[in-house]
Amino acid sequence: xxxxxxxxxxxxxxGSYTLLRYxxxxxxxxxxxxxxxTAGYPIxxxxxxxxxxxxxxxxxxxxxxxxxxxxxxxxxxxxxxxIEVTAPLGKRFRIELGLGRAALLGxxxxxxxxxxxxxxxxxxxxxxxxxxxxxxxxxxxxxxxFPGAEVATMDGAVGTRGTVLNASGALTNYGAIYSCGPNxxxxxxxxxAGKNSLCQLSVEERMGCGxxxxxxxxxxxxxxxxxxxxxxxxxxxxxxxx
Amino acid sequence: MVVRVQETGVDLxxxxxxxxxxxxxxxxxGTLSKEALDEVEGVYGAMLPKTTTPVARVGNPPPRVAExxxxxxxxxxxxxxxxxxxxxxxxxxDLGIPLFVSVAGDTVAEFASLCEILSGVERIxxxxxxxxxxxxxxxxxxxxxxxxxxxxLVVACRSIVGNKPILAKLTNEGVVENARAxxxxxxxxxxxxxxLPALTIDARTRKVLVRGGLSGPAIKxxxxxxxxxxxxxxxxxxxxxxxxxxxxxxAEFMLAGAxxxxxxxxxxxxxxxEILAEFTAYLKESGLGASQLTGAVRSxxxxxxxxxxxPVHKSSRH
Numbered sequence: 404x405x406x407x408x409x410x411x412x413x414x415x416x417x418g419s420y421t422l423l424r425y426x427x428x429x430x431x432x433x434x435x436x437x438x439x440x441t442a443g444y445p446i447x448x449x450x451x452x453x454x455x456x457x458x459x460x461x462x463x464x465x466x467x468x469x470x471x472x473x474x475x476x477x478x479x480x481x482x483x484x485x486i487e488v489t490a491p492l493g494k495r496f497r498i499e500l501g502l503g504r505a506a507l508l509g510x511x512x513x514x515x516x517x518x519x520x521x522x523x524x525x526x527x528x529x530x531x532x533x534x535x536x537x538x539x540x541x542x543x544x545x546x547x548x549f550p551g552a553e554v555a556t557m558d559g560a561v562g563t564r565g566t567v568l569n570a571s572g573a574l575t576n577y578g579a580i581y582s583c584g585p586n587x588x589x590x591x592x593x594x595x596a597g598k599n600s601l602c603q604l605s606v607e608e609r610m611g612c613g614x615x616x617x618x619x620x621x622x623x624x625x626x627x628x629x630x631x632x633x634x635x636x637x638x639x640x641x642x643x644x645x
Numbered sequence: 646m647v648v649r650v651q652e653t654g655v656d657l658x659x660x661x662x663x664x665x666x667x668x669x670x671x672x673x674x675g676t677l678s679k680e681a682l683d684e685v686e687g688v689y690g691a692m693l694p695k696t697t698t699p700v701a702r703v704g705n706p707p708p709r710v711a712e713x714x715x716x717x718x719x720x721x722x723x724x725x726x727x728x729x730x731x732x733x734x735x736x737x738x739d740l741g742i743p744l745f746v747s748v749a750g751d752t753v754a755e756f757a758s759l760c761e762i763l764s765g766v767e768r769i770x771x772x773x774x775x776x777x778x779x780x781x782x783x784x785x786x787x788x789x790x791x792x793x794x795x796x797x798l799v800v801a802c803r804s805i806v807g808n809k810p811i812l813a814k815l816t817n818e819g820v821v822e823n824a825r826a827x828x829x830x831x832x833x834x835x836x837x838x839x840x841l842p843a844l845t846i847d848a849r850t851r852k853v854l855v856r857g858g859l860s861g862p863a864i865k866x867x868x869x870x871x872x873x874x875x876x877x878x879x880x881x882x883x884x885x886x887x888x889x890x891x892x893x894x895x896a897e898f899m900l901a902g903a904x905x906x907x908x909x910x911x912x913x914x915x916x917x918x919e920i921l922a923e924f925t926a927y928l929k930e931s932g933l934g935a936s937q938l939t940g941a942v943r944s945x946x947x948x949x950x951x952x953x954x955x956p957v958h959k960s961s962r963h
Contacts, residue, residue, distance in 0.1 A: 404681070404913055404914065405684055405916040405918070406914070445891065445915065445919065446911070446915050448715040448862055450712060451714065451861055451914065452712045452913065452914060476712075609707070609710055609711070610710070611719065611910075611913055612681075612912075612913035614684075614913075615679075615680040615681060616678040616912070617675070617676065617719065617721070617913060618695075618704065618709065618721045618724050619721065620710070621707055621709065621724070622707070623706075626703075628703055628706075628707075628724060633678075
């Protein structure tokens with residue numbers, strides 16, 4: 404896979420998360436992701452693989468992604484002045500007009516693709532509400548970037564106590580539902596969405612390659628597994644066998 | 646950047662059991678999907694898609710991959726659509742270069758039936774036997790767990806695959822004995838080696854993360870020794886595989902005795918075009934053609950300057 408070296412324009416600490424901005428003129432659609440790693444010569448051996456991140460936003464030639472430092476790979480991303488990226492990868496969120504109001508539900512680091520999705524929905528005149536769930540107050544800092552969003556925290560420190568579904572309440576009045584977060588949360592959103600609305604879920608999976616070659620990042624569908632990097636990461640909810 | 650002989654004046658071509666390959670590079674089975682083929686134009690001397698089995702396999706439940714220093718552990722479970730569907734879609738893998746097909750089955754009879762099916766497909770130039778899968782008739786031990794098992798399998802496939810060359814892909818354990826057995830049974834070449842048995846554990850959840858095969862640069866010295874040892878005792882060509890990450894690695898595997906070299910896991914993190922460009926630079930500096938490298942490390946007088954090509958790495962901004 405071909406990677407491109409880019410300079411980090413800005414790194415913003417947002418509580419538990421870091422928002423990293425870099426110059427990127429290529430096309431980016433909401434829901435697509437980037438494989439990123441620190442620059443090595445010619446590759447890095449530890450960490451060896453790049454990491455997948457949903458695009459957080461893309462505007463004026465600057466792309467960004469949100470991450471949490473969880474291991475060596477993300478710790479290095481949190482410090483590097485230049486990184487290597489390959490993008491845009493994967494399937495985007497599908498936006499359909501005429502469905503009425505949309506609900507956007509994000510959990511933890513999974514709030515990331517809802518930022519760029521919200522921008523596209525605004526541009527297309529699709530009214531929408533945003534609901535964000537976090538473990539605690541430190542994780543919820545990023546919510547300031549989502550004006551008007553309803554927030555829930557598991558410990559009740561910020562917003563509603565509980566999950567994102569405690570913040571949103573019933574979803575059956577929405578014509579479209581978009582969500583990204585841990586699989587358990589997405590399964591709950593799928594259940595709450597019912598069957599009458601467009602429901603698109605962006606999954607978070609461990610990845611090897613990001614280009615469909617290794618078959619490592621699969622999710623269960625009816626009849627087997629499909630790759631989240633090629634067939635996803637955005638899936639129609641009914642496709643997923645949860 | 647596509648490296649071509651005409652542009653570089655370097656002879657990259659090798660011959661593998663009579664089949665000319667325009668470069669000695671082959672993608673390792675299961676590491677190059679049809680979606681990624683656009684990225685590798687001009688890199689490979691032969692195409693080798695993911696292992697095919699008689700019927701579709703859904704593969705193992707996730708997690709299937711875990712990163713390790715200089716490598717990764719995978720346990721995919723040979724997810725594939727089965728040979729019938731594979732052959733229907735065969736043309737997507739037609740890059741205008743020889744097409745090798747990797748096969749696996751649960752029994753000797755399944756391997757043989759695959760070989761019989763493929764023997765009638767003209768577009769397929771050679772068959773690679775994936776001997777690392779479990780033999781259900783032998784309590785789930787891998788086909789390459791013993792020389793007699795290797796021999797039985799290769800004999801059965803050789804007799805039915807017609808005039809197509811057979812590559813036996815061996816794991817590191819017992820590789821020299823198994824190589825001898827495969828050659829005696831009629832294998833036309835040997836792919837050395839497959840992934841190494843490995844385990845990763847998540848200390849946080851106190852659970853096994855992935856129990857599978859280790860690949861990547863971490864296993865290169867192991868693979869290099871296997872290629873060196875095997876090529877010293879067999880006459881059939883050896884295809885080196887295991888942790889190849891640079892043009893210098895390609896050269897090392899060939900010097901150790903490989904006729905061709907597979908690139909696998911590293912293609913996830915590096916543009917294989919860069920690996921070919923580095924290898925081309927190595928040849929240019931040494932004044933040798935690719936085929937002259939094979940086994941040269943055993944020559945009493947290598948008689949060539951020692952080139953030190955710089956890694957090729959294209960930086961660009963988008």
